[in-house]
Amino acid sequence: MRVRRVVTAAASMLALVLAGAASTTPLTLASSGSTALLSTSPVDEAVRLALRPTLAAEEVTAEVVVDRSRAARGQRWIGVGAALTDASVEHLEGRADLVSLLFGQEPGSIGLEWLRLPLSATDMSTTLWAWKSGRRGVRPSRPARDALRFLRREVLPVAPDLQVMASAWTAPPAYKTSGSWFGGRLRGDRVKRYSRLLVGQARWLTAHGVPLRSISLGNEPGHTSDYPTMAISDRQLSRLARLVGPQLDALGVELWGLDHNWADLPRLDATGTDGLDAIALHCYDGLPADAADLTLPWLVTECTGTDDGPISTFAWDSQHLVVDAVAAGSSGLLMWNLALSPGWRGAFGGCWTCRGLVTIDGDTVRREAEFFTLAHLHRAAPAGSRAAPVTISGPVIASGFRSAGRAGVYGFNTSDQTLTVRVRSTDGALASVHEVGPYEVFSWVGRD
Structure with missing residues (x-):
């Protein structure tokens, strides 16, 4: 994991806190036959997931049109x-x-649908650990048990539909x-043993009430550093997928393959994708367009x-x-x-x-800026939605989503001006106009 991006001098001067008062708008947003838009300001603490009134304005300075026809249906969205x-x-x-703030459905919460579970120490650890493997089988060590106890006792009661992705x-x-623990490569004579460790971890987790949906072969397998890391060669990744994939299917x-940056996608040319169900990608190098030609589903992990x-x-x-x-x-x-x-x-x-979703x-x-990015994205695109094309005019960028009886938009005002934004569906059934302030993130939902 490396630093993500370069910040302009002007933007860095505006490193303002995003604490603010909690929103009083529920996650469901619009009721049947209506629309609603929430926005979050980077500078005004009073505007945090704030409901924007519907305007009667006929003249607008920006418009987002979402195509919710079945013919325009894109990839299935699995959540945040x-x-x-x-x-x-x-x-x-x-x-x-804080658990409710992150995972709950209360006003002002994100409503997280996924949790990524480390299977070893990371650079965010203060002790060195990995799962145990021996005559008693594969089992979690104490730090792993602490995390799992917290997950089962404190998180799952709040988010019973949560899904887990695991990575070592x-x-x-x-x-x-x-x-x-630091750096180095997976030994060639330990590949089969490592595959048994991965399968054993998945078997233990699923048997002990953890809603494990996916596992990767290793976090950032092309990166080694002065914290717990391990490189895995292309040949080893390919062999591991063949060894692990069928056993995970049975569970x-x-x-999920790669679990590294967009820029590392050329490794798939060498490893192939046999045994993989999806590709997990990180944001620290490369661009999303690098993944546009993938034949498997992919997501940012x-x-x-x-x-x-x-x-x-x-x-x-x-x-x-x-x-x-x-x-x-x-x-x-x-x-x-988190x-x-x-x-x-x-x-x-x-x-x-690094900063968390909350500090x-x-x-x-x-609540940090990333908190609100995910909160607005979840409101526009709950798990199970489909991506939908959008047509845009004015200084905004946006993504559209649709599901039965519902359309959603995630957007961002790229200008330093307050905009009058019309959001509507192509069929004309859902439409409304709202003000969106300078550099605000917004989410719009319409329901039949």
């Missing part, structure tokens, strides 16, 4: 999520209010050429904000993680840490400027 790192467990355990940052040192668990401000974050996330990604076929968006505190860092190197600073909880 973030990672339950060791740091996130430490910050969230015992905080029912490293195998135990004995599996690696370095003999260390009802998907195998990691991206983080750092020390950039809310305007640049809204602009970058909206353009790359939503609009360009959806246009290139993305079917979901998972961010990095929660951190100011200046928090792991004990083993890695990212020292916990003593008694203050700040």
Whole structure:
């Protein structure tokens, strides 16, 4: 994992907090036969998932038209999520209010549908660990048990339909050429043993009430560093997929390939995609367009904000993680840490400027820009929606979504002016006009 993006000097000067008062608008937004638009300002704390009144204006400065015809139906959207790192467990355990803020359906919450579960220590850890494998079988070590206890006792009661994706940052040192937690490669004589570890982890998780939907062969298998990491060669990835894929199928668990950057997609030319159900991609190098020709479903499974401000974050996330990604076929968006505190860092190197979806600073909880990106995206595109083409005029960018009796739009005002925005469906059944402030992210929903 590397720093995501360059920030302009003007935007970095506007690194304003996004705490604000909680919205009073429920996640359902529009009722039957109506429309609704919410927006979030990067500078006005009073405008956080705020319901914008419907206007009677005939003249507009921007328009988004969403095509919800069956012929225009795109890829299936599976939802939004973030990672339950060791740091996130430490910050969230015992905080029912924050669990509800992230996973609940209350006003002002995100309503996360996915959780990424590390299967080893990461750069967001303060102790070194991996799952155990021996005569007693494959089983979680203490830090893994702590995360799983938190997931089952505190998260799943709030989000019973949550789905889990699991990834290991490293195998135990004995599996690696370095003999260390840090860096090194998977040993050639440990490939089969590592495959048994992966399958054993999936089997244990599914048998113990964890709603495991997918697992990858390893996080960022082309990256090694001064924190828990492990490189896996193309040949090893191909062999592992053949060994692991059929056994995961029998468990009802998907195998997601690559789990690295858009720029690493050429590795699939060497590894092939046999045994894979989808491709997991990160945002730190390359562009979403690099994935446009994939024949398997793909989604973003990691991206983080750092020390950039809310305007640049809204602009970058909206353009790359939503609009360009959806246009290139993305079917979901998972961010990095659920929660951190100011200046928090792991004990083993890695990212020292990463931020969570929420920042916990003593008694203050700040919802970061990425929180609102996911919150608006979830409102526009709940899991099960289909991507839908949009036609745009004026200084906005947007992605459209549709499902039975429903249309949704995620959008961003790219200008420094307040816009009068009309959003409508091509069939004319759903339409409304609303004000959207400068550089605001917005979500619009219409229901028949």
